[in-house]
Amino acid sequence: MALKIAVLKETAPGETRVSATPETVKKFAALGATVAVESGAGLTASISDADYAAAGAAIGDRAATLAGADIILGIQGADPTGLAGANPGAWIVAGLAPFAERARVDAYAAAGYEALAMEFMPRITRAQSMDILSSQSNLAGYKAVLLAAAEYGRAFPMMMTAAGTVSAAKAFVMGVGVAGLQAIATARRLGAQVSATDVRSATKEQIQSLGAKPIFVESVKGIEGEGSGGYATEMSDEYQKAQAELVSAHIAKQDIVITTALIPGRPAPRLISDAQIATMRAGSVIVDLAAESGGNVEGVVAGETIVKHGVKIIGAKNIAATMAADSSALFARNLFNFLSAFWDKEAGKPVLDAEIGDAIRLTQGGKVVNPRLLG
Incomplete structure (x- = not known):
């Protein structure tokens, strides 16, 4: 029997993306898999049920989509209690936020699912096309x-x-990873005078x-500031x-500041203090891309735009x-690139190797097995 891949409608508040597109549905079918898509899963990403059906997917309610599923794709991890009908040991392949959602990881283990966290993908050359953090950060920086x-009351x-x-x-970009580089390029295209900083000297x-x-x-x-996997480390x-002294003097002269610094598994580093915000001129704008992880900016509120000292902080x-069509297309390709790279034609399913499999596998055989979670 052909391996069944289930594509679920996202349930997290504000989540508009979908984990498969008609393009990747066709590609999975070409590998020999069957794909079932929950009705309405792609609507917020401008993909209709008819589009999926034309690509060869079976459309149904959640129960029908999950029935006999071997692999469950998602943007964010599905609620473990809502996966009834999937095969024992089914793979859950998504962005699983392992550190923030540890209880959910434990629940996947208890239910016997094999959870694969795509954000744990190693930053190695052969995995670049599978890297959801890079593909989504690129759009986020833009x-x-x-x-x-839009918030700045003047022209760029x-x-x-x-x-x-x-x-x-x-415009000043703090943190020159994928998001930061795209922010630099976009601000330059809009005509701003752009500067940037990072703790990694190689980014100069x-x-x-x-x-x-x-x-x-x-x-x-x-x-040097270069940590494992291309991430920044905390400095002395x-x-x-x-x-702080250098940045303080520079921030006071900026109209736009965009912060992007993240440290995996830890709160985002504080880059801008309230005192530094107070030195900026009224009407300036700060965009904190790390707001959900605690924020690079003192006082930032995730999901809100506030005003402090006359400065707008997003x-x-x-x-x-907020860019569901493009971000879904890239995310879906990341998932396909990952599963297809390990596809075993004889077995009719993907078979992971140790380098990538051990890095992203959170649960297996009823236990949490990832070393980063066992610390």
């Missing part, structure tokens, strides 16, 4: 600049008019390659002090969901 531009580019000259906005050339000005501490040597007290929350 949208962050658009949000800032310099404009020379008969009535006088409009100065270009000054990347910043310059996009036409932005790097803002780095030069007085403290020997601190000496570096943090020097960084607490971005699930920003990829």
Whole structure:
């Protein structure tokens, strides 16, 4: 019997994305799998049930979609109590927020499911096409600049008019990962004067390659800031002090600040204090892409826009969901790229290797097995 893949309608508040598209449904079918899609799963991402049916998917209610499912795809992890009918040991492949949702991980284990957390995908060359964090962060960095531009009461580019000259906005990006690089590029396209900083010295050339000005501490040597998997690490007290002094002087001159710094499994590092916000001119805008993880900005509220000292602070929350069609397409390709890379034709299903399988597998055989959760 062909392996069955279930695509569920997301139930988390505000989640508009879907974990498969007609494109990936066709590709899964070409591998020999059958795909069942819960009715209405793609509507918020501009994909109709008819679109899925035309691609070869079976459309039904949740019970019919889950019945006999071997693999359950999702954007965010489904409630373990709502998966009745799936086969014993079924894979749950999604963004599972393992640290924030540990109780849910334990419940997956207790129910006998094999939970695979896509955000634990190793940052290695062969897994780049499977990396949901990168694909979603790319869009988040782009949208962050658009949000800032919408809230900013002035123009981004310099404009020379008969009535006088409009100065270009000054934009500062803090954290030069995937989201930060896209934010730099987008702000530059909109005509802003862009600068950026990061604790990883290797990003300086990347910043310059996009036409932005790097803002780095030069007085403290020997601190590279490169952690495992391409993430930043926390810096020494000496570096943090020097960084704070440099950034404070720079922030006071900026119109737009976008913060993107995250440390996996830990609260987001504080980059901007209330005192620093107070030095910015009224009408400036800060977009905090780490708001859901505690925030890079003091006082930020996830999902809300607040005003402090005359500065608008946008607490971005699930920003990829505001671009559901594109973010779903990329996420769905990440999932297909992952499963197809390990597809065993003889077995008619994916068979994971140790390097990637052990990295992303949270539960197996009724137990939590991921070392990062067993600490």
